[in-house]
Every structure is written in C-alpha cells, then in structure tokens.
Amino acid sequence: MVYSDIKIVAERVQTENIEFYQIENFLTKYECNNLIEIMKPRLSPSRIVQNSNTNEYPDTVNSETRNSSTCYFTEQNNLIVSIVESKMSLASANDPMKGEALQGQYYTVGQEFKRHLDTFPSGDENNVHMSRGGQRTWTFMVYLNDVESGGETVFDMIPLSVKPKTGKAIFWNNLTIDSKGDKIVNNYAAHCGSPVLSGEKYILTKWYRESYYK
Secondary structure (H helix, E strand, C coil), rough: EEECCCEECEEEEECCCCCCCECCCCCCHHHHHHHHHHHHCCCCEEECCCCCCCCCCEECCCCECCCEEEECCCCCCHHHHHHHHHHHHHHHCCCCEEECCCCEEEEECCCCCEEECCCCCHHHHHHHHHCCCCCEEEEEEEEECCCECCCCCCCCCEEEEEEECCCCEEECCCCCCCCCCCCCEEEHCCCEEECCEECEEEEEEEEEECCCCC
C-alpha cells in the first residue's frame, strides 16, 4: 500500500484468535518527536468510558484502572497530525469518517492501563455510546518513543507482548465472527498497558467504529 511516496508494509502476526498486524517504522523519529511536543502542553488525566442510560456520553477518571495522561488531537494541530490520520486509515483499510478523535497518551514510572477490552459491553446502558457509530472495530496504536523498561502492550490470552519502539505501529480487530456468522466482541483482544518501570512512554491511539462516528 502506498501513501504519497511512502510504502506502508503491514505484517500479519500469526495467531488464530485475533486479526493482528504490526508495522515497523510507521512514523519517523522526527514525526514522533513533533507529536510528543504537541502533546505535552495538552495532557490531562486519562479517563475511562462509563456505562450510562442517559443521553450523555460519560467518562471518568479512574486511577485504579488507568492512571496515564491523555491529549486529544485535531487535524488543525499540525500538518503531521493530518498525515498520521491518513496513514492510519490507509494502512488498516478503515474509512477515516469512522474514526474517533486521535488520542495521545503519556505514562511515567509506575503508570499503566490495566487489562481491558476497547469495545463497549452489550446492554441498554451502553446505547449512548453505540449511538455514536456502533461498536468499536479496530484499534490502531503507535509508539512514539523507546521505553527504558516496562510499558509493553500485553495480550495475555493469545499470548502476545509488544515492546514499545519509536515509530512502530500495531493494529488489531476487536471483533470476530461467531458460528452464526454474526460479528461479536472478540475477548482475545483483551490487553493491558504494563507499568512503566523506567523512563517514560508516549503513544498514539485511534479507534474505528462500525459506521460513521458522530
């Protein structure tokens, strides 16, 4: 696949239980450093989605589950943000209109995101989340720096552990097909961001939905 004069080669990771890809050098060191500098003044405590039967789209800080910091990008932040968004969609064959806002996350020593699924649980209490574009389908993650120690993304049910590496991208399908041919949440996609033991960790995360994101 080609974006401008850049060839994007995604390698399928061999596992029977989840559709998972990785791309070495998805971003250059210059791009990664630029994105980190955009992130730094915009970081605030990371939040997690809450169940709700109201019309609001609730989230909350839960430091026991996720104690990192987060920043939301827009294409207006920088030309590089626009380029990264386009490359993500091309590499994963996802419609950019189905993508949530690009996020950046920062972890310092001891910070982590405990084991979780990126999808929404079924039930009426999550109708407010599903109404904004359906279920989350693909997750696309890019590591913006090397981490001295710790910070791996771990899928314990596969099992698979990915060490942060500057510019490396991973992306995976959060859904699978059941015996009836219906799309369902793939529990093998459960993962965690392991605690950073030394150094710091910067990543990008983008989620795609089943239909256009509102």
